[in-house]
Amino acid sequence: MIAVYIIIGVVVILLLFFAGTYNSLVRLRNGVKNAWAQIDVQLKRRHDLIPNLMETVKGYMKHERETLEAVTNARNLAQKAIGTGVGAQSKAEAGLSGALSRLLAVVENYPDLKANQNFLALQEELTSTENKISFSRQFYNDSVLNYNNKTHMFPSNIIAGMTGFKAGEFFEVTVAEERVAPKVSFT
Amino acid sequence: MWEQIRSNRIRSVILVVAMAALLLLIGYFLGVAFMDNGIGGLLIAFAIWAVMNLIAFFQGDSILLAISRARKIKRDDYPRLYNIVEEMKIASGLEKMPDIYIIDDTALNAFATGRDPKRASIAVTSGLLQKLTRDELQGVVGHEISHIKNRDVLLMALCSVLLGTIVILAWYVTRLLFFGSLFGGRRSSSSGGGQAQLIILAGGIVLMILAPIIAQFIYFAISRKREYLADASSALYTRYPEGLASALEKIAGSTTQLKSANQASAPMYIINPFRKKGRAATDLTSTHPPISERIRILRSMAGGASFADYDNAFRNVHQGGRGIISASAVASTGTIGLRAAEPEAVQGEPEIGKVERSREVSDLMWRLNNYKTITCDCGTKLKVPPNIKKPSVKCPHCSRINKL
Numbered sequence: 009m010i011a012v013y014i015i016i017g018v019v020v021i022l023l024l025f026f027a028g029t030y031n032s033l034v035r036l037r038n039g040v041k042n043a044w045a046q047i048d049v050q051l052k053r054r055h056d057l058i059p060n061l062m063e064t065v066k067g068y069m070k071h072e073r074e075t076l077e078a079v080t081n082a083r084n085l086a087q088k089a090i091g092t093g094v095g096a097q098s099k100a101e102a103g104l105s106g107a108l109s110r111l112l113a114v115v116e117n118y119p120d121l122k123a124n125q126n127f128l129a130l131q132e133e134l135t136s137t138e139n140k141i142s143f144s145r146q147f148y149n150d151s152v153l154n155y156n157n158k159t160h161m162f163p164s165n166i167i168a169g170m171t172g173f174k175a176g177e178f179f180e181v182t183v184a185e186e187r188v189a190p191k192v193s194f195t
Numbered sequence: 196m197w198e199q200i201r202s203n204r205i206r207s208v209i210l211v212v213a214m215a216a217l218l219l220l221i222g223y224f225l226g227v228a229f230m231d232n233g234i235g236g237l238l239i240a241f242a243i244w245a246v247m248n249l250i251a252f253f254q255g256d257s258i259l260l261a262i263s264r265a266r267k268i269k270r271d272d273y274p275r276l277y278n279i280v281e282e283m284k285i286a287s288g289l290e291k292m293p294d295i296y297i298i299d300d301t302a303l304n305a306f307a308t309g310r311d312p313k314r315a316s317i318a319v320t321s322g323l324l325q326k327l328t329r330d331e332l333q334g335v336v337g338h339e340i341s342h343i344k345n346r347d348v349l350l351m352a353l354c355s356v357l358l359g360t361i362v363i364l365a366w367y368v369t370r371l372l373f374f375g376s377l378f379g380g381r382r383s384s385s386s387g388g389g390q391a392q393l394i395i396l397a398g399g400i401v402l403m404i405l406a407p408i409i410a411q412f413i414y415f416a417i418s419r420k421r422e423y424l425a426d427a428s429s430a431l432y433t434r435y436p437e438g439l440a441s442a443l444e445k446i447a448g449s450t451t452q453l454k455s456a457n458q459a460s461a462p463m464y465i466i467n468p469f470r471k472k473g474r475a476a477t478d479l480t481s482t483h484p485p486i487s488e489r490i491r492i493l494r495s496m497a498g499g500a501s502f503a504d505y506d507n508a509f510r511n512v513h514q515g516g517r518g519i520i521s522a523s524a525v526a527s528t529g530t531i532g533l534r535a536a537e538p539e540a541v542q543g544e545p546e547i548g549k550v551e552r553s554r555e556v557s558d559l560m561w562r563l564n565n566y567k568t569i570t571c572d573c574g575t576k577l578k579v580p581p582n583i584k585k586p587s588v589k590c591p592h593c594s595r596i597n598k599l
Contacts, residue, residue: 039288046285129274135329136278143286146434151288 029167036155040176043148047179048090050140051101057137058083058108061130065111068121075111082107108134145179152176207350210413214357217406218244221364224399229371244360251356252349256308256316263306265296265318273297276324279333280317283340286432293317293343297324302453303446306464307339308348315343320453327442334429334439338465341428347421354414361410365403419484426489427505434500440493447486488512569597 058079066076082104089100112134121127156175159168219237226236250258270277277295284292289312296318298304303323309315317339319332327335342348430436446466453464466486495508567579571590577597579588587598 043288050285132275132278136275136282139278139282140285143282143432147286147288 026167029164030171033155033158033164033168033171033173036151036158037173037176040148040151040155043144043151046144047141047148050137050144051086052090054104054134054137054141055083055087057130057133061134064124064126064130065115065121068118068124069114072111072114075107075114079104079107079111105138148179152178207417210417211350211354211357214354214361214410214413215244217410218357218361218364220402221361221368221406224395224402225364225368227395228368228399240360240364243364244357247356247360248353251352252310255352256310256314259306259308260296260316260318263296263298263318265298268295268297273324275329276319276332279329279336280340283333283336283432286337287340287344287428289315289340289344291315293340295319297321298453300453303327303449304453304464304466305335305339307342308352309343310349310352311346312343315348317343322449323446326445326449330433330435330438331442331445333433334435334442335465337429337432338425338439341425341432342421345421345424345428347425351418351421354417358407358410358414362407365407369400369403422484422489423492423509426493427502430493430496430500430505431502436493436496436500436505440490443486443490443493447490571595571597 062076062080069076082100086097086100086104089097091097115121158164159173159175218240222237222240223233224236225240226233229236268276273295280295281292291313293307293309293315294317296316298318298320300320301322302320303326305317305319305323307315307317317336319335323332323335426439429439433439443466491512492505492508495511496504566581569577569579569588571577577588577590587596589596
């Protein structure tokens with residue numbers, strides 16, 4: 009009789025352990041998905057800021073039509089690239105970053121523009137959005153690291169293997185331009 | 196990081212339980228001494244503690260913000276501060292954006308409050324906004340966000356309530372005992388077992404004297420460890436420990452004291468608001484680790500921004516010995532690189548800061564020349580020269596008559 013109780017006890021403990029580990033794996037995997045979605049939120053914010061920036065800048069920078077057009081085109085490309093896969097999207101975003109930093113380098117030649125209140129407010133927004141993009145990528149990688157640790161470490165790796173939890177992919181900056189965070193410098 | 200939070204939680208729970216046991220012991224003794232019923236006293240102590248806890252849990256953050264005279268701000272009021280808090284919210288993966296408060300004070304300080312990460316607030320002084328660069332402010336906000344993320348805020352609130360209850364009870368009991376024995380008003384003196392009574396009484400007196408001190412040590416132990424962990428997390432979130440280091444340097448260098456802080460709210464701030472000028476707070480009774488040491492640890496994080504790097508730096512500064520971060524947390528973080536400084540090094544919230552600063556200076560100049568300042572109902576500040584003879588003065592803006 010005692011043996012039966014012991015067996016029941018062991019089975020219950022095993023089941024509880026299984027359920028707990030499974031749930032925490034699900035939680036971590038959802039965390040990774042959510043962190044990825046956050047990157048998109050910030051990228052979209054950058055897209056939304058650009059028309060504003062163009063509106064403020066174009067009156068001052070009549071002789072920089074090419075630079076301005078490059079930014080607008082890069083933005084349109086980046087918007088089309090949404091949902092076409094990680095590789096294509098990050099390439100388009102890198103193009104946008106490059107075009108933006110070229111524009112902002114040219115701003116140096118326009119002291120009137122640098123004194124414009126609207127432009128100063130946009131400067132803060134752009135700086136912060138670039139930061140938010142890199143922080144959301146950073147948090148995505150932190151979440152993936154956590155999730156991967158759980159799927160690889162004993163004993164949770166057994167349950168991860170049984171229920172088909174695969175290791176997550178790190179966000180790696182592949183384009184050389186993207187690796188260097190765009191310097192949004194107006195001063 | 197998550198490992199670290201869990202291992203910290205277990206240790207904190209042990210310390211909190213120890214403090215609670217101390218409180219119940221006092222209650223029991225209180226019961227034995229005054230009601231001939233230990234359990235009754237125990238229940239009373241528990242009830243007092245529970246009521247105070249409920250208040251702290253549901254009203255603690257609003258009480259703290261009110262006594263600090265903090266006002267809530269919106270995104271448009273201080274766009275840069277708002278953005279920095281949002282950046283750190285993203286980096287830490289906090290679910291909800293905390294409320295942001297400003298304390299109008301030239302002192303440099305900041306704190307976080309709120310019972311859980313979903314209902315949290317961050318308060319900074321206006322002096323901090325004016326004096327720090329973007330990177331430095333980011334470091335400070337990262338430190339405060341990690342207090343929220345690690346649930347330090349709730350823990351410290353519970354601990355300070357426990358500590359407060361213990362101190363108050365012990366204080367009253369020693370007074371009661373003293374007068375009780377002085378006037379011989381103890382009922383049990385007629386009953387038997389006098390010797391046992393005496394032993395309990397003596398033990399009780401020792402307990403009453405020691406309990407507040409022990410409780411305080413436990414409290415400081417919890418709070419100091421939390422400060423180190425928050426520094427490490429800030430470096431991890433910002434990937435730029437130099438930001439927090441140079442912010443701490445500026446904060447330590449400032450001699451202005453925060454007017455609205457008190458003993459109860461002191462541990463909540465990023466540095467102790469009551470530190471004396473030029474005194475290194477190295478003693479055990481400080482709620483915060485010495486600031487120079489925190490700066491040195493952050494500055495020695497040469498290799499990267501992970502917990503492992505912070506732990507190594509901590510060990511270097513302390514010349515070997517145990518690290519501050521649990522081994523499992525160090526093992527679970529990979530290599531994490533540092534980032535470069537922000538290109539701009541502009542201080543202050545762009546427009547607002549400059550205006551406020553020049554106002555402050557001009558007000559000071561007026562006061563130095565013995566001018567009286569009267570604030571009219573329309574908001575204009577009237578500067579009245581010291582040699583004026585008239586009983587009243589007309590406001591140049593709205594023509595109201597202001598009495599002198």
